[in-house]
Amino acid sequence: MKKNKPAKPAAPVQQDIAAQLGLQPGQSLELLKALHILTREGKLNQDSRRKLKQVYHLYQFIQPLLEELGQGDHAVTLADHGAGKSYLGFILYDLFFKNLGRGTIYGIETRAPLVESSQRLAADLGFERMVFLNMSVADSTRADFMPERFDIVTALHACDTATDDAIAFGLEKRARAMVLVPCCQAELAAAMRQNKALHLARTPLAELWRHPIHTREIGSHLTNVLRCLYLEACGYQVTVTELVGWEHSMKNELIIARYTGQKKRSAAQRLHELLAQFGLTEALAQRYPAIQAEDQ
Structure with missing residues (x-):
């Protein structure tokens, strides 16, 4: 007597796409x-x-x-x-x-x-x-x-x-x-490559961007730091966080700025000092017009 073959398991029900995506x-x-x-x-x-x-x-x-x-x-x-x-x-x-x-x-x-x-x-x-x-x-x-x-x-x-x-x-x-x-962010890194030898002789901080890969990374980070200081100097409260996990995107920095009207003079001062320290004052002279005008 032949044994009946076990029935094949039913195909798994496809998950609802809306549930998979977390749609509202x-x-x-x-x-x-x-x-x-x-x-x-x-x-x-x-x-x-x-x-x-x-x-x-x-x-x-x-x-x-x-x-x-x-x-x-x-x-x-x-x-x-x-x-x-x-x-x-x-x-x-x-x-x-x-x-x-x-x-x-x-x-x-x-x-x-x-x-x-x-x-x-x-x-x-x-x-x-x-x-x-x-x-x-x-x-x-x-x-x-x-x-x-x-x-x-x-x-x-x-x-x-x-x-x-x-x-x-x-x-x-x-x-x-x-x-x-x-x-x-490429603009600032390109500016930092100029006169690199002069900066190396002037300050040990220039070691932070002596190698090309460090120039790119420091340039990217410094660009966003300057942006945050500029926003604070213009009257915004700034929060910086991750957008998603790094496995989803390497460009992952999220800047949220909310206007309060409280302009931070210390932020403008720090911005100027960072530009001078990294030899960027002339290269980025037109990048922050709102605080440049107030300084005059």
Whole structure:
């Protein structure tokens, strides 16, 4: 008598994609597919998982600011600089602005094809209060059709001096908060390479950037230190933390600045002293105009 073969175990039930991603109620899976974060079948590759994790973590920091600044039926204005494919802007709109019924997101990006793609997607989704501009941060600061004041300025992995441009925009527009994740800080490292031999003879501190890899690392770290001091000198309370775990991104420093109006003279003084100590005063003379003007 033949023995019946044991039945094959039932295929494991596929986990609900929303649960896997930790999506909030009402969040659009179609948006994530349109952004190519998910495939048409709703699958997620490892690179997209990292990208989505970064955006979600950043949203957790931005959401309390949106809720606070949007009180009293205020229509929050948010500028997203170096928007790229506007992952951050679209998810902010989907999670917060869409159901609120007020407030506008401005995505600012220099690459025309990305701006055009974002404009089409916003139209397809009915995200009416998303505006995409094909221009530099500096040009957007001077554009007369932009709001005179913005509530929040964001810059997620804006490369090199684009983060400084976003800060300059925030200062010009009297932003109530800035949320910045800097990337690829090369300007200061290049300046530090000049006259390196002179600095080595002048101070043992120059050993910190004698080797090229140290120049890059010290230059990156010092760039963000100077940015924080500048923001404090301009009346912002600054918090610096990690965005996500280092396994997800090496560009992981998150700077959150909230305007208090209390300008720290000691921060401006320290900034000047650091520039002098590292031989950067002349090279970065135009980088911090707000405190340069006050010193004159």
